[in-house]
Amino acid sequence: MATAASATKSLGNIRRAFEPWNDPSARPLIEFDRVTKRFGTATAVDDLSLGIYPREFFALLGASGCGKSTLLRMLAGFEEPTAGDIRLGGESLRGVPPYRRPLNMMFQSYALFPHMSVERNVAFGLRQDGMARSEIRDRVAEMLKLVKLEPYAKRRPQQLSGGQQQRVALARSLAKRPKVLLLDEPLGALDKKLREETQFELMDLQQELGLTFVVVTHDQEEAMTMSDRIAVMREGRILQVAAPAVVYEAPTSRYVADFVGNVTILEGDVETAANGVVRLRTAAGLVETRSGAAxxxxxxxxxxxxxxxLELSRRAPLDPSVNAFRGLVWDIAYLGDVTLFNVRLPAGETVRSTVVNRQREKSEQIGWEEEVWLTFDREAGVILEGDAR
Structure with missing residues (x-):
């Protein structure tokens, strides 16, 4: 969906320089101020505060029931907070009905009208607002061009593929030119390959339009791919808010580490901690890692x-006493680009290692029940502070 003009500037360069949350003078566009939402005796959102900045692609990530969709629905105006306030551009949204808010929401089901054509679906909200026919025609043409659906203007939703229906819903959401677009599991109905392609298209489109996108998802890869920042939620609270690389490489709790991607977590007793280096005695062996933890x-x-x-090898390392585990290959999963090895250690732990398949064939592929070594350097892992499980 990127235009020729946007193609002249790398999206990576734009996103790399985009960090308003680190600018003390920057003010959030969306502010959740100690927001709580209860349904009877159940608390869906618990005293939550959060700021989302203009032009940010922000992801609310968490398991089902963590409160992320409730948070989005309160921002959209479909639910009112039990306590606290939500502000948009510094103005409180309390009591403002959904149709008066300068934002739009795209649902997982797409909610397209089956009896209407593509162009009439896109035009629906504009007609409801009383826009002139000529303006509606021009705006619909602009939106269909944006999402590359001009040849399908006269078709009905059931005549389209899932990906095309998703684009119709997106065009309809953008037609009213909202300040903020809310996306509730927007790619959940698409197959894996189309979902991956659409993620990049959404990123390009968001930069092209200069809008703020807030997406709710339980898919970690989707959040990591598209967003500038991720808020990992659990039981109505936010455990960590950070850029995707920070959430992945430096999780602040066991729950975040375990929820985002695959991870091995080893418990142990601290032997020494000095000069930013921690030595931890675990059942698997001695671990030495860099850490600022006290x-x-x-x-x-x-x-x-x-x-x-983790590096997997048949050969023992030069120093097997630290950052080296010996075990047996227990399970192997070939995924095409990588192979996953589950290695069972003598103490009973199972550690996973990923090996990139750089060659089409390997003459000496490591097999089941082979004895192997797993090694890593000081910077490879992280000490988890606290116990926010």
């Missing part, structure tokens, strides 16, 4: 490491 000898701590950080 830990004392004898204290219990958790060490998290991602599968791609």
């Amino acid at each position: 830990l004392a000898p004898g204290e219990r701590a958790s060490f998290a490491i991602r599968p791609e950080k």
